[in-house]
Every structure is written in structure tokens, then in C-alpha cells.
Amino acid sequence: MVKKKEYKEWPPYAPGTYVRESDIREKKITYTWWEPEVQYSWSLGPAMSKFLQGLKAGKIYGIHCKRCKRVIVPPRMFCEYCFGPTEEWVELKDTGIIETFSISYLDPDARRIEEPILVGVISIDGASPQHGFMHYFGEMTKDDIKIGMKVKAVWKPENEREGSITDIIYFKPLNGGED
């Protein structure tokens, strides 16, 4: 043990050396640069495999948990609430309602864009309430989009589908989007 430092106010100072972006650009400090290359191959597992195969065929599949009495989408092998295996695949509709959305003026690389991207969460018809996934919205403007709006999937042509979430291009308003 040593004598304590008795400062009246804490933190008493802010140790650390501020480096500005210009210091980096103008190489006023030394640094090492590294560009790692890492490749991955993620196994999908049986549930996701079937879900993506379904998307390739133009269908959205959910799966049933008997104990919790819910139809889950995106489907999974086991229910994370009761921790039991899920059973029975259910073919769902390709329509749903908007649970939430955002109007983004940043593209995926955080660059500014003029025309915003509309993205959000869609609860799929046929699944339990508030079960769905994230996707884009199209054929609507930022002033049209609302939570609760009814939407329908717009699919890629069959020969362009690969078994990916992007086999759906976006969700558009269903019948004008009104109830």
C-alpha cells in the first residue's frame, strides 16, 4: 500500500494523448497498417437451409413450436424460449405488416445518399404476431411509409433466385397499403 492521492475533484485530470485525423493524414504519428483477409463458410443448419430453399422456390416457410404454440419465422431448429425442438414446417403467405422502419440517408458503407433507403421489420402473415424479418421497402415514398402498413413481397424472377434473403427484392404496399 502507498499513500492515497487526495484530489478534491474526480477524475482529477484526463490522461491520454489526443490525435487528430489531420495528424494521421499528415503522418505526424507513427502507426502500422494491416489489412486482414479472412474468408468464412458458415453452415446454415437444417432450419435455415430449408428456409432459403423455400425462398428460392418463391415461398416463405415458418416452423411450429407446439409447447409455446407459436409459428416462428425466421425458422429455427429449436425454440429458444422452451428450449425444445421445433416441429412441422408451415408455408406462410408472402404478405405482412410493417412493425417498424427507418428512412436511411446513409448507404451500407455510411456514405450519404440523396434518395433515402427504406428498411424495416415485416411481421409475416401466417406466423405468430411480431414474427418476421428485416427487409427493404419499395414502391413507396418516405411520406407514405407507416407502422402497421400492409405489404407484399416482390420476388426476383425464378431463374435469378439463389436461395438467399435477397431472392425477395423488397416489400411493396399491398392494395395501396390500406386496411
Add this chain to the structure above:
Amino acid sequence: MGSLEKQTDPTSPMHWRGDMQADYFYPSGVAGDKFFKHMMRSDTFLASKCTICNKVYCPPRLYCEDCFEEIPDNNWKEVPPIGAVRLFTVAKLNAHGKKLANPKIIALIDIDGTDSAMLGIIASNDINKDITGVKVKAVFKPKDKREGTIKDILYFEEI
């Protein structure tokens, strides 16, 4: 049967390929910045000495990890870039397991006048020679090509 179905078709569970892209910028730190900036202008190393246990660190540190005290600026000194090989290995494959055109000798070198060792590549024509204990000296890039990283040391050679 849902997810309890057995998978008998080897092509049916799929895989998803992708990568994790990111670039990294590692500032050298307070101690490292001094060390590399010094090495850009001079062909020597800097070392720092703990005021309590007298351990001499090279590359130098802001603090002693054993005594956990900051090492003051006036406890830094210049040392010649010379040391003795403590141990070494000869690498014949690269990081991906492919054969190297020229095998590399990598050594841990105890730097003279310090209590520290540095990793370095040894320039040598004879990969079968036992160089344990051999004295080596750092060979640097030309001053105008130095960038302030460990690669400013090209290699170590026997003296």
C-alpha cells in the same frame, strides 16, 4: 417432423460464404511513437529503464509491467542495435502452408545493454548453421525510405 428430420442428402444443407472485411490502423503508442521516430532518423534503438527494478525495456515502454510505475522521460537511453541470438528457427513454409522460395531464419535476439529481446529476421546463406549465441547487428532501410514501423529494420546480420 420439422427440424428432427435426418439429413441424408449431402447437398441439401447449404453453406453461406462470406468474408469479414476491415482495415486496421495501429498507432504506435506514446512509447512506441518515440522509438520509431528516433529510428527514422538514427541507426540506433531507444530503451527505457524502470526507476524501481532497473529493468531495461527495448522496445521501450511507458511503464514497467512488474512495478506498475510510469518510466520517466529522463530514464530513456540510446543503445546500439546489436545483440546475441538467444534462439532461432528456420521457416520453410509460409503462413498458409505453402513452401517458401527462400527459407527464413527467425530469431529472438537479446539486445545488448537491455533486459529485453526482439524478434528479427537473420540474413544468412546457411540455414543449417547453429547461430545460438552469435552476435548480430540490425541493418536498416535507407533513411529516406523509413516509415516509422518495425519494418524499418530490414534484417539482422552476423558481425
Add this chain to the structure above:
Amino acid sequence: MKEVAVIGAGMTLFRRHLLETGKELSFLATKMAMEDAGLEKDDIDMVVMGSAPDAFDGIHMKGENLIDGSAAVGKPYVRVFNGGGTGVFAPIAGWWHVASGVADICLVVCEEKMGNCYPHPQTAFRHIWDPILDRPLTPNLLWLFAMEMNRYMTVYGVKKEDIALVSVKNKRNAVDHPCAQLADPNITVEDVLNSEIMAWPVNRLDVSPPSDGAAALIFCNKDIVHKFTDDPIYVAGTGWSIDSTMWTNRDLSFPRYLAQAAKMAYKMARIQNPRKEIDFAEPYDPFSYKELHHLEGLLLCKKGEAPILTREGVTQRDGDFPVCPSGGLLGVGNPIAATMGQKVCELYWQLKGVAGKRQIPGDPRIGVANAWGDIMQMGTVILLKRG
């Protein structure tokens, strides 16, 4: 279970880029905490490191890399991490070490160097998303929080003006914090609403910045705390809980995982009426709406009531229930795990009465802090109290 006291705290400057390496930052924060407690390296029994994804610092197994700056060489050591929840989870893990009796004195260090991920830590954040369902849509992490903010605003009818008040309060509070990155004494609601829209409803001044920084805390067993202080600050309660990763299957308008963690902490602290029995709060505020979301998750007010309290000035430093007197993440900065500095260390400094210009008036006896992590899943809660 042993009672645990806090005897030292420290933190570094927070900035987008700091020259120091992760080790040096850990050293600076740890040294300050040790000076506060009057300890040397050998007095520390065990060390806990909290640091969020390796992908920010760009050093895999960075827990191991940071050891020598964390006074941990030759000691029992563990790194804990649950994304943004780490700022409160690391102190909880430190508390386990002492409460269980395996250590008398445990040091907790949190460090982050988000600036290493170039050009922006967004790149590392991209890998948090599910690789199969979400990443092919190339989402930006801001979209996620924008969607949660939208859901909260819609369900409870909250206006952006009320949410902007949180940014104004916290950035002004941060003027009195020596480590603050984004303090602004003159910021107004108009400034926030007129700042660039990033992903509606999130504007630039609604978001905290990425930062480099470190913080440290020292815990000790009640039996020996008299050696260090006559006015000990104790851990009154801890709680932690996590919700499903399947965030599209959850109602985002209320953080139920935080409510579970809060209930656990309040039960331990024997608190039945949080709003009345707790004096102030440091909820996690990486976004302005999160302070409100978390106040409700911490059960400190009814659902949808937090914006009203903010509007009425209740959460100002001199209000009835001060919230984020430190300046929070919005004002001081967001080096993920090192936010322990303006969350838990701030509770300690406020309770000791040494927070200087940030000190809340009156005689605060008990405060609560929370952190939030991963894909809006993790809730971690800690309560500190005076003697």
C-alpha cells in the same frame, strides 16, 4: 455472500483517436484508480478485464494483450464481454470475485480502441449481423437503432423534440467532465433537430461517437475496507439478463431484458419502489432515445413517462431525479466497455461527493447505472450506495 465496497476509480481522456496503445490506456486508468485507493500492484489479488469485440482494436484475444497494462501479470485474470453491456458487466464480474470470497481486492479494467478500425468502426459493426439473414441486405447498424427508436416513438407517441432534450442535457452536462469528447455548453433542441438525418428518426446529434478510452475500478471486501476509507461506498445490487438474438421477433418498444436485470438488482438491494428509494441514475445513452427507453426499462417510471419527466426538467442535475449528471455517452464519448468510466465510476464519485462541478446537490445515498449490449439484447444493472 460477502459485502463488497468500491475503493478506487479512474479513467482516461476519451477521443476518437488517442495515441496510446490499448496497454498504455489500461495503465493510465488503472494507475489513477490505484492512486485513489492507495494501492500498489502487489496489493491487487485478481483482475477482470472488460473489452468489447476484438474487431475494434484489431487484436484477437485482446484480453491477453492488455494484461501488462492492467496490473495482471502473474495474477488470476479473466476477460468478460457482452458488447455494450460490458461497461456494467465487467464491474459485476469484479463484484463476483470479492462477493464469493475468492479475492479480497479485485481490479476491474475496461479498455477500447475503436479508432483502430479504419476508416470507421462501422466496418466491425457490420459483422454483428447474422451472416445469412441480415448481412446480404448490407445493413448499416444505425438502421437497427433507428428502427427501435421509431417503434418506441410510435407506440408511446413520443416526439423528436422531447428526445432531443436528452442530447441537449447530456452534452451540456459533459462540459464539466475533464474527459469529455463532445461537450457543448450552447447546444439547443434546434441544433439537434437540424443536424444531418442519418437514418430517420436518428439525427447526427442523437448519436454518441466512437471513442478510444479506458476506465478502472477497484473492489474490496467489507472486512478490510476500513484500511482505505471511513466513508465506504458499497455495491447494493447487481443484475444482468439477455434476450433472444432474433430481434425481429421482439417488441422493441420496451427493453424487457433490462427490466429483468433491474428486478434482479433491486431484489438484491431490497428496493421495492425504485423511483422513491434511488436518488439518481446513469442509464446507458448511446442514443438520445435510449436514455428514455432505459429509464422505463429500469422501472424508474411508467412506460412512455420518461419523455415527460425530461420535458419537465426532473432529470436535470438540479432536478428531482438527476439522470446522466456525468454527461453520459452522448457528451463524454462511447468507447464501448470503457463507458464504465462515466457510468459506474460516476456513481462512485457522486456518492463520495467528489464529482466537482458535476456534483448533484443534496446528499445522494444510492445510484443506479445500466449498460446495454449486443443486438439490443443485454441488460446489465448495478447499484452503489453510501455506507
